Amino acid sequence: MTEDTIIELKGLTKKFGKSLVLDHINAKINRSEVVTLIGPSGTGKSTLIRDLNMLDTPTSGSVLFEGQDLTTLKDKELDAVRRKMGMVFQSFNLFPHLNVERNITLAPVKLGLIPASQARAKAQELLEKVGLTEKIDAFPNSLSGGQAQRVAIARALAMNPDVMLFDEPTSALDPEMVGEVLKVMQDLAAEGMTMVVVTHEMGFAKKVADRVWFLDQGKIAEDAKPDEFFSHPQNPRAQEFLSKLLEVNN
Amino acid sequence: MNFLSNTLAWRFRDEILSGLEVTLVISIASVIIGSILGLIIALMHMSHHKTIRAVAGTYVEILRGTPMIVQLEFVYFSLPLILGAILSVTGIHIQPNIATIPAGIIAVSINSSAYVSEAIRGGFNSVNIGQTEAARSLGLSQRTTMRFVVIPQALKNIWPALGNEFVALIKESSIVLIIGAPDIMYQINNMRATTFNGVTPLIIAAAIYFILTFSLSRIMKHFERKMKHD
Ligand SMILES: Nc1ncnc2c1ncn2[C@@H]1O[C@H](COP(=O)(O)OP(=O)(O)OP(=O)(O)O)[C@@H](O)[C@H]1O
Ligand SMILES: [Mg+2]
Numbered sequence: 001m002t003e004d005t006i007i008e009l010k011g012l013t014k015k016f017g018k019s020l021v022l023d024h025i026n027a028k029i030n031r032s033e034v035v036t037l038i039g040p041s042g043t044g045k046s047t048l049i050r051d052l053n054m055l056d057t058p059t060s061g062s063v064l065f066e067g068q069d070l071t072t073l074k075d076k077e078l079d080a081v082r083r084k085m086g087m088v089f090q091s092f093n094l095f096p097h098l099n100v101e102r103n104i105t106l107a108p109v110k111l112g113l114i115p116a117s118q119a120r121a122k123a124q125e126l127l128e129k130v131g132l133t134e135k136i137d138a139f140p141n142s143l144s145g146g147q148a149q150r151v152a153i154a155r156a157l158a159m160n161p162d163v164m165l166f167d168e169p170t171s172a173l174d175p176e177m178v179g180e181v182l183k184v185m186q187d188l189a190a191e192g193m194t195m196v197v198v199t200h201e202m203g204f205a206k207k208v209a210d211r212v213w214f215l216d217q218g219k220i221a222e223d224a225k226p227d228e229f230f231s232h233p234q235n236p237r238a239q240e241f242l243s244k245l246l247e248v249n250n
Numbered sequence: 251m252n253f254l255s256n257t258l259a260w261r262f263r264d265e266i267l268s269g270l271e272v273t274l275v276i277s278i279a280s281v282i283i284g285s286i287l288g289l290i291i292a293l294m295h296m297s298h299h300k301t302i303r304a305v306a307g308t309y310v311e312i313l314r315g316t317p318m319i320v321q322l323e324f325v326y327f328s329l330p331l332i333l334g335a336i337l338s339v340t341g342i343h344i345q346p347n348i349a350t351i352p353a354g355i356i357a358v359s360i361n362s363s364a365y366v367s368e369a370i371r372g373g374f375n376s377v378n379i380g381q382t383e384a385a386r387s388l389g390l391s392q393r394t395t396m397r398f399v400v401i402p403q404a405l406k407n408i409w410p411a412l413g414n415e416f417v418a419l420i421k422e423s424s425i426v427l428i429i430g431a432p433d434i435m436y437q438i439n440n441m442r443a444t445t446f447n448g449v450t451p452l453i454i455a456a457a458i459y460f461i462l463t464f465s466l467s468r469i470m471k472h473f474e475r476k477m478k479h480d
Contacts, residue, residue: 079386087387089380
């Protein structure tokens with residue numbers, strides 16, 4: 001393991017019953033790298049990203065995070081690791097009974113990262129980052145999709161994570177709100193955040209990603225720099241996938 | 251008519267009050283016992299163990315699938331007989347008995363526990379799994395997630411269902427009169443028989459039950475609104 005590897009997958013395998021979703025995946029992600037995970041629906045992109053923080057338990061193989069094999073950890077030990085891996089979901093999953101401030105500060109306050117007296121200031125600081133300071137007292141049901149997702153990003157950042165995981169963060173958004181969320185993600189990447197992003201936003205992948213993983217039949221069928229991947233995809237199924245996307249977009 | 255009902259109510263005030271007391275005792279005890287039992291059954295129903303889940307499921311199905319009157323008569327008539335038979339096998343020859351009010355409390359509590367457990371389970375199931383995942387992904391423990399994320403949301407859904415169940419319980423507790431527990435309905439029926447008045451006593455009964463259920467649902471709504479503001 002080199003100095004700057006932050007996540008390493010070794011023989012990562014996941015079966016749901018008889019169906020093999022992830023098939024002995026080996027891969028590494030370096031610190032400050034942005035990896036986008038793309039592939040047809042149902043190929044296991046969500047499963048793979050959820051295996052990184054053990055929201056889903058792999059069937060076999062290991063997931064090394066900062067050198068520690070997460071598959072050997074107990075539930076309690078995982079809590080400490082999950083703090084360092086922020087996750088953003090397609091459906092936001094904001095806590096509807098808490099206002100924006102409490103959504104952001106619930107975890108850091110409960111886990112003793114910041115004292116309750118500084119919670120509001122911390123929330124304010126993070127909301128500034130996502131451009132939503134005026135929403136600090138709002139409840140989630142009063143936010144637009146784009147705002148909700150930006151709050152969800154702020155909530156994840158409140159734990160000062162080393163890695164951010166995004167599972168189709170813009171797929172549930174109206175088209176006009178996609179940009180504001182991608183912008184926040186782009187800023188994060190520019191600050192050097194390590195990111196794993198499942199997305200169908202090829203523009204984002206081209207512009208922001210360091211690498212593209214094309215997932216197919218349980219394997220990372222192609223692992224390439226974005227410009228290589230989009231101009232000369234090697235894998236035939238990746239070629240097919242990209243040409244279909246082009247058809248849809250034209 | 252108004253004058254008559256007043257005097258009739260006044261003349262039977264002691265009977266009515268003692269009936270009210272019995273109804274309140276049975277209802278309050280059953281709400282408490284039924285809720286505790288219902289919570290236990292709900293937790294069993296949500297357990298990881300298949301057998302425990304199956305036991306809870308069967309319990310709920312049987313109680314919801316049989317008439318309350320059968321359950322009540324079973325507790326009052328059959329349970330002492332079964333207990334006596336078991337005791338006689340162990341060499342003790344006494345015939346246990348159960349008083350009407352405790353029998354009523356047991357039957358109504360057990361019946362209510364099935365509905366309470368379904369209300370609780372429904373409340374928890376209505377909280378999206380994504381809520382738990384979001385909380386856990388932040389590093390919150392199972393316990394903290396339950397306490398600060400899942401339970402507050404579940405409670406908002408459980409509370410109204412629980413209110414409905416308690417209102418139903420008060421009304422349905424009137425069934426205890428068939429084993430002779432001297433509740434409101436029992437007293438009202440006596441009143442009807444002794445006075446040969448087929449109207450007024452029942453209006454009095456309806457009014458008392460209505461006041462009880464209406465006050466209860468107001469109280470529940472008050473707390474419901476309070477929860478919404480948090
Ligand atoms: N909890 C589960 N139980 C059984 N099968 C599952 C479960 N979760 C996912 N699967 C299956 O595993 C496969 C991969 O699912 P996954 O959600 O990871 O795909 P995906 O690439 O994220 O798809 P999408 O683009 O639609 O989000 C699918 O066939 C799915 O039906
Ligand atoms: Mg998915």
